[in-house]
Amino acid sequence: MAQEIPKTRRAALRHGDGTVSVGETPMPEFGPRNIVVKTAASLISAGTETGGMKRLRESPSEREPSTGGYTTSGTVIAIGDEITEFEVGDRIIGMAGECYPHADYNVGQPMVTVRISDDMSFDEAVMVTLAATSLQAMRRIDPKLGEFIAVVGQGLVGQFANQLIALQGGRVAAVDIDDRRLEVAAELGAEVTINSAEQDLTEALLGWTEGVGIDGSLVAYGGDATETIYNLAAATLKAPDGHQVGRIAIVGGGRTQLSFPTAFGNLDILPSSRTGPGYHDPAYHMGQDYPRAYVRWTTRRNMIELLRLIKTGQFRVNELISHRFPFGQAGEAYDTIVEQKEPTLGVLLEYED
Numbered sequence: 001m002a003q004e005i006p007k008t009r010r011a012a013l014r015h016g017d018g019t020v021s022v023g024e025t026p027m028p029e030f031g032p033r034n035i036v037v038k039t040a041a042s043l044i045s046a047g048t049e050t051g052g053m054k055r056l057r058e059s060p061s062e063r064e065p066s067t068g069g070y071t072t073s074g075t076v077i078a079i080g081d082e083i084t085e086f087e088v089g090d091r092i093i094g095m096a097g098e099c100y101p102h103a104d105y106n107v108g109q110p111m112v113t114v115r116i117s118d119d120m121s122f123d124e125a126v127m128v129t130l131a132a133t134s135l136q137a138m139r140r141i142d143p144k145l146g147e148f149i150a151v152v153g154q155g156l157v158g159q160f161a162n163q164l165i166a167l168q169g170g171r172v173a174a175v176d177i178d179d180r181r182l183e184v185a186a187e188l189g190a191e192v193t194i195n196s197a198e199q200d201l202t203e204a205l206l207g208w209t210e211g212v213g214i215d216g217s218l219v220a221y222g223g224d225a226t227e228t229i230y231n232l233a234a235a236t237l238k239a240p241d242g243h244q245v246g247r248i249a250i251v252g253g254g255r256t257q258l259s260f261p262t263a264f265g266n267l268d269i270l271p272s273s274r275t276g277p278g279y280h281d282p283a284y285h286m287g288q289d290y291p292r293a294y295v296r297w298t299t300r301r302n303m304i305e306l307l308r309l310i311k312t313g314q315f316r317v318n319e320l321i322s323h324r325f326p327f328g329q330a331g332e333a334y335d336t337i338v339e340q341k342e343p344t345l346g347v348l349l350e351y352e353d
Contacts, residue, residue, distance in 0.1 A: 003077040003088075005036050005105075012102035012330040012349070013065040018056030020334040022327065025067070028099070028107040033286050035086050035108045036078040037094060040122035042102045042327075043071045044347045045130055046337050047155060047222055051253060053338045069102035071095045071129035073122040074351075083110065085287075091116050093303065095129035095275065096285065102330060104351055109285040111278060114303045117311070123324070123348055124310060127156075127317040132275035132302040134160035134220075137251040138168070139297060140272045141216045145169030148214040150205055150235070152196070152228055153221030153252055154181035156346055159320055161218055161251075162190050167314060173208055175201065180343050188316055201228070205235035213237040216247040225254030233264050275299045321346040 011025045030036060044050075049068050076090040086092070094100040094113040116125045134157050143149050143165045151158050151165070154176035162172045166189050174185035175194045182193040194204045205214050217232045219225050229248060236246040243265030250256075251272040258264070276299040278284035290298055297305075309315035322345040325333040330349055337344050 003038075005030060005078050009103045009105040010327070011067045011104075012069060012327075014053075014068045015065050016056060016063040017060040018053040018338070020068070020331045022330050023065070025103070027105065030078070030080065030107050032080040032082040033110065034080045035076050035083055035110070035113065037072070037074045037092060037100075037106045037108050037113075038077050039072050039074040039104050039106060039327075039351045041073050041126045041351065042069055042100075042349045043126045043130055044069065044102075044333060044337065044349065045071065045156075046344065046347065047157065047253060050334060050338050051222055053334065057338070067101040067103065068097075070097040070100055071126060072100045072102070072106060073116070073126040074106075077105075085110050086113070086115065091118065091122070091125075093125045093128055093307075095132070095299075095303070096279065098280075098285070102327070102349055104327065110287050111285050111289065111300050114300060114307065116307060120307070120310065123321060123350070124317055125307065126348065127320065127346060128303050128306040128310070129275070130156055131160040131306050131315075131317065132299060133157055133251060133272075135164055135302045135306060136274065136276045136297075137161060137218055137220070137249050137272035138164040139276075140249045140270045141165070141218060141247050143168045143170035143216060146171065147216065148173070148205075148209045148212070150175055150214050150217040150232060151190075152176070152201075152217065152219050152232070154178065154185050155221065156320060157251055158218070158220035159185060159188065159345065160317075161220060163188055163315055165218075166190075167309070173205060173214070178343070181345070184319065184345070188319060196228075201231040202234045205232075209235075214246065216249070219248065219250045219254055220252045222253035223255065225250070225252070226256045226258065228254075229256055229258065229269075230263070233267060236267060239266070276302045317346075321348060323347045324350050327351045
């Protein structure tokens with residue numbers, strides 16, 4: 001039986017001084033193609049959500065408070081008159097800032113919502129929405145069995161990508177400047193780990209491949225990535241004419257200043273955005289799917305596949321949850337990430353039953 005839809009909700013609010021608080025806000029409009037979800041857990045996407053917060057803490061702005069976040073898990077408590085895909089009581093994951101911010105209740109849209117099984121925890125399932133970003137990036141690299149792939153940046157996106165590349169048969173070198181994150185990567189199957197603050201990245205990769213060179217790479221961190229990309233290019237396979245061949249995908253918020261074409265030969269440099277086709281398309285969100293024959297892997301299909309991999313034990317996410325905070329302590333959760341009070345990976349907000 002559907003529950004009464006609350007008139008207001010509690011949401012995590014980002015302020016112009018770079019802080020976060022939990023406050024009361026109106027419920028979004030509920031229409032015939034919407035569902036209402038009571039949140040159980042939400043995941044803070046550190047790369048997307050906290051990138052500018054430190055700068056705001058140093059130079060505050062006058063902007064109005066706004067909600068943040070885009071990935072939650074929970075239970076459906078009400079459905080619109082035109083909804084046939086879900087029932088009240090379904091356990092789901094959902095993503096998109098438009099409808100699934102950090103809040104105790106959300107008004108969701110069907111194509112960015114996926115049902116989860118009763119035997120999967122909300123904490124485990126909510127990791128899938130960010131992992132879909134890694135899956136889309138992995139598809140951009142298209143690793144083949146036995147290929148050498150470097151993943152630079154071992155936050156959540158990089159850690160997820162390591163496993164997904166390995167599932168394709170790729171051999172993974174995990175690269176970071178944090179030994180703790182490299183230890184996690186090794187535990188989850190990376191073939192080698194490289195601390196690029198202590199080792200020359202090009203030399204280390206060429207050593208790993210016995211001088212052959214890597215087939216591809218993924219840059220999964222924010223900030224200045226210029227030196228990293230030049231180092232990856234220098235470590236990539238070379239044709240007889242001396243030009244590099246291979247792929248570099250960029251999924252993090254990296255900034256670069258690159259000179260083309262000769263410095264990168266015939267490398268494919270591939271930006272990877274979001275979680276797959278459909279994300280941010282309003283018509284898609286509300287139910288207009290893309291034909292599978294033409295668009296094999298949409299945002300929703302990527303999430304469904306990741307849930308399957310978790311169920312079979314081929315994709316591990318629990319080891320990547322480093323912190324859990326009660327939702328009322330959302331400000332403290334963000335402070336822990338922004339101020340780097342402790343090493344973090346997956347930081348969850350957990351809501352009352």
